Amino acid sequence: MIRLTVTAQEGHARCGILHTRAGVIDTPAFMPVGTQASVKSLTPAEVRETGAQIILNNAYHLYLRPGVELVERLGGLHRFQAWEGGILTDSGGYQIFSLASLHRVTEEGLTFRSHIDGSEHFMSPEKAVDVQQRLGADIIMSFDQPIPWGATRAQTIEATERTHRWAKRGRDAWNPETGQALFGIVQGGFEEDLRRASAEELVAMDFPGYSIGGLSVGEPKDVMWAMLDVTTPLLPADKPRYLMGVGTPTDLVRGVLQGVDMFDCVLPTRMGRNGTAFTWEGRLNLRNARFETDPEPLDPRCPCAVCRTFSRAYLRHLLKAGEILAIRSVSYHNLAFYQQVMHAMRQQIVAGTLAAWAEAFLTDYRNM
Amino acid sequence: MIRLTVTAQEGHARCGILHTRAGVIDTPAFMPVGTQASVKSLTPAEVRETGAQIILNNAYHLYLRPGVELVERLGGLHRFQAWEGGILTDSGGYQIFSLASLHRVTEEGLTFRSHIDGSEHFMSPEKAVDVQQRLGADIIMSFDQPIPWGATRAQTIEATERTHRWAKRGRDAWNPETGQALFGIVQGGFEEDLRRASAEELVAMDFPGYSIGGLSVGEPKDVMWAMLDVTTPLLPADKPRYLMGVGTPTDLVRGVLQGVDMFDCVLPTRMGRNGTAFTWEGRLNLRNARFETDPEPLDPRCPCAVCRTFSRAYLRHLLKAGEILAIRSVSYHNLAFYQQVMHAMRQQIVAGTLAAWAEAFLTDYRNM
Numbered sequence: 096m097i098r099l100t101v102t103a104q105e106g107h108a109r110c111g112i113l114h115t116r117a118g119v120i121d122t123p124a125f126m127p128v129g130t131q132a133s134v135k136s137l138t139p140a141e142v143r144e145t146g147a148q149i150i151l152n153n154a155y156h157l158y159l160r161p162g163v164e165l166v167e168r169l170g171g172l173h174r175f176q177a178w179e180g181g182i183l184t185d186s187g188g189y190q191i192f193s194l195a196s197l198h199r200v201t202e203e204g205l206t207f208r209s210h211i212d213g214s215e216h217f218m219s220p221e222k223a224v225d226v227q228q229r230l231g232a233d234i235i236m237s238f239d240q241p242i243p244w245g246a247t248r249a250q251t252i253e254a255t256e257r258t259h260r261w262a263k264r265g266r267d268a269w270n271p272e273t274g275q276a277l278f279g280i281v282q283g284g285f286e287e288d289l290r291r292a293s294a295e296e297l298v299a300m301d302f303p304g305y306s307i308g309g310l311s312v313g314e315p316k317d318v319m320w321a322m323l324d325v326t327t328p329l330l331p332a333d334k335p336r337y338l339m340g341v342g343t344p345t346d347l348v349r350g351v352l353q354g355v356d357m358f359d360c361v362l363p364t365r366m367g368r369n370g371t372a373f374t375w376e377g378r379l380n381l382r383n384a385r386f387e388t389d390p391e392p393l394d395p396r397c398p399c400a401v402c403r404t405f406s407r408a409y410l411r412h413l414l415k416a417g418e419i420l421a422i423r424s425v426s427y428h429n430l431a432f433y434q435q436v437m438h439a440m441r442q443q444i445v446a447g448t449l450a451a452w453a454e455a456f457l458t459d460y461r462n463m
Numbered sequence: 464m465i466r467l468t469v470t471a472q473e474g475h476a477r478c479g480i481l482h483t484r485a486g487v488i489d490t491p492a493f494m495p496v497g498t499q500a501s502v503k504s505l506t507p508a509e510v511r512e513t514g515a516q517i518i519l520n521n522a523y524h525l526y527l528r529p530g531v532e533l534v535e536r537l538g539g540l541h542r543f544q545a546w547e548g549g550i551l552t553d554s555g556g557y558q559i560f561s562l563a564s565l566h567r568v569t570e571e572g573l574t575f576r577s578h579i580d581g582s583e584h585f586m587s588p589e590k591a592v593d594v595q596q597r598l599g600a601d602i603i604m605s606f607d608q609p610i611p612w613g614a615t616r617a618q619t620i621e622a623t624e625r626t627h628r629w630a631k632r633g634r635d636a637w638n639p640e641t642g643q644a645l646f647g648i649v650q651g652g653f654e655e656d657l658r659r660a661s662a663e664e665l666v667a668m669d670f671p672g673y674s675i676g677g678l679s680v681g682e683p684k685d686v687m688w689a690m691l692d693v694t695t696p697l698l699p700a701d702k703p704r705y706l707m708g709v710g711t712p713t714d715l716v717r718g719v720l721q722g723v724d725m726f727d728c729v730l731p732t733r734m735g736r737n738g739t740a741f742t743w744e745g746r747l748n749l750r751n752a753r754f755e756t757d758p759e760p761l762d763p764r765c766p767c768a769v770c771r772t773f774s775r776a777y778l779r780h781l782l783k784a785g786e787i788l789a790i791r792s793v794s795y796h797n798l799a800f801y802q803q804v805m806h807a808m809r810q811q812i813v814a815g816t817l818a819a820w821a822e823a824f825l826t827d828y829r830n831m
Contacts, residue, residue, distance in 0.1 A: 131780075131781075131784040131786060132777075132780065132781075133781055133784075133786045133788045135786065135787060135788075136786075136787040136788065136791070137788065138772075138788065138791070138792075139772075140772075156784075160780070160783065160784060161755075161776075161780040161783075165755070165756060165776065165780070168756055169756070169758060169774060169776050169777065170758075175774075175776075175777055176777060177772045177773060177777075387529075387533070388533060388536055388537070390537060390538075404506075404507075404508075404545045405545060406537060406543075408529075408533065408537050408543075409500075409537065409543055409544060409545075412499075412500065412528070412529040412533070413499075413500075413501055415528065415529075416499040416501075416524075416528060418499060418501045418503065418504075419503060419504040419787055419790065419791070420501045420503075420504065420505065420506065422787065423504070423506075423787070423791070424506075
């Protein structure tokens, strides 16, 4: 169903091959986010060109629109969006808490109103697994209760323990024979002992892989790294580890150094729509007047199609003129850049030189 | 500089090769519109893939933003937007009348305020030619005074005669040694005798090509065809004829039957952004509920990349979800469809079967 072959290790960092029913994925891997079955502004062929082998879709969004029945009828998520690589879906818990309105939390599940039309829905751990299996994702997530930064210890304990019970219920509802791999999600808020307990509890349930949830939700970066630091050593070495919703290029590097295998984040496409490009020297905002006549590509070191074709001056013009091609181009470049960073790290781990490379990267990389 | 080789003729319709400084263009040709140096939502490579050999840019828009100096500095329009095919610019007269505010018409030229920032500008026939030559277009337009549908005969005469004087001034200002071809624009409003007089006046000035302006501005279709009918027979057989701003697929067919060689229109991209696809059977609006579960491509007879990849159901989902990929996909398909119509007509003229083909097309093609 899913199997991680670790091919090289340096410190906590691992390079490997994740075997999935949709093919192999080189790890550490970055997954572009295709919230509504589309990585915003790009075609599946372009997403593949950037180097992505697996993307993330949001079960919450797809459950509401176009609906599970329609996706099933059109042959499942791969065929629906014409994506031949891997697909991971999140379970929807995070989206229900952050996007939906009037939600009600009970032991049974979550009652919420659609952010699209206000219609009322109910989602349980069992239903979340069923929805994701029917959508046809290759890797699916347990249904969890997110814990906001600032929650009390009592609130954190309550939500984390419910997350464990929900993980168990989802695991029982899961049909492994489809080859779809179910990941458990570690919670525990921002308390080291609760994080540890959550990891141990989930590992005892023996999931095919483990997600680290509830981070990058507003807490200081050092708190996030401290939480990750107590979590990853407790996760099985032979199972993939996925740090949900993270992050910036420097976050990816720090995460890999701490033993993370998989990442997803909307940042490269969201920043792309805003005209901010990621480069080997840091962020570059095309709205900055100093790019007005700049004939250079977004990143002179980047071999992507956008950097081979367009100047900063042209892209800046498109952005100011409100042209979609600006959004497409910067989104494409940013995803290509993210994949280049992942590729570089995989190579460095194999060569045993990641530590030095990461130090140089974290020094050179800055906001411009 | 520019030379039309007519390779086949059937009735008034002609098939040919237009030799330009940017290479050859098969005629009759449809030119996608890249108003602000970008065919909306598409890359130059995609525009080329659809079959386009020449695009239209708007001198008015580019003069205001990013400005002539910047485009020159970045190597001219071809290099700026990374388009290797032909480029035609319109002179800006139409845009100044339709978009700019507080314009003042004098014999010298037009004073207007930018629709972007309200700044005041002056454009003369000489300056319009200079701007287009500096932008680096391969085919440029005389500066004309558009005549609205509903203008009086006196107004029509005044504007048409000024257009002739401006055409002469532009011709005198033009530097033919760059290889950039200047077209005269026939006006004459909606009066047959004035149309004839305008065509004769401009032909006497001996331009490399002739545009038919002032049509498709709100008049009934039969009036438009009547105006075209009196104009094209007066234009030299060995010079290209360009019907500005036209039109729908059926307009293209009727225009070719009347001897037009070149067309441009925002319709395929504008309708694409709106979710309306052109097909061999007519228009198809993806918002229509009957496409909700439709696994067929936009047009089962279309070989374009979008029709090979996505279903109507998926594209409808993207459109409803506000995803840019919907806009891109329908725009791309529409431009590919337009080029397929032009290609078919060129083949039919060579085979001497255009009349029958056109009759069948005009019968089958309908709004869906």
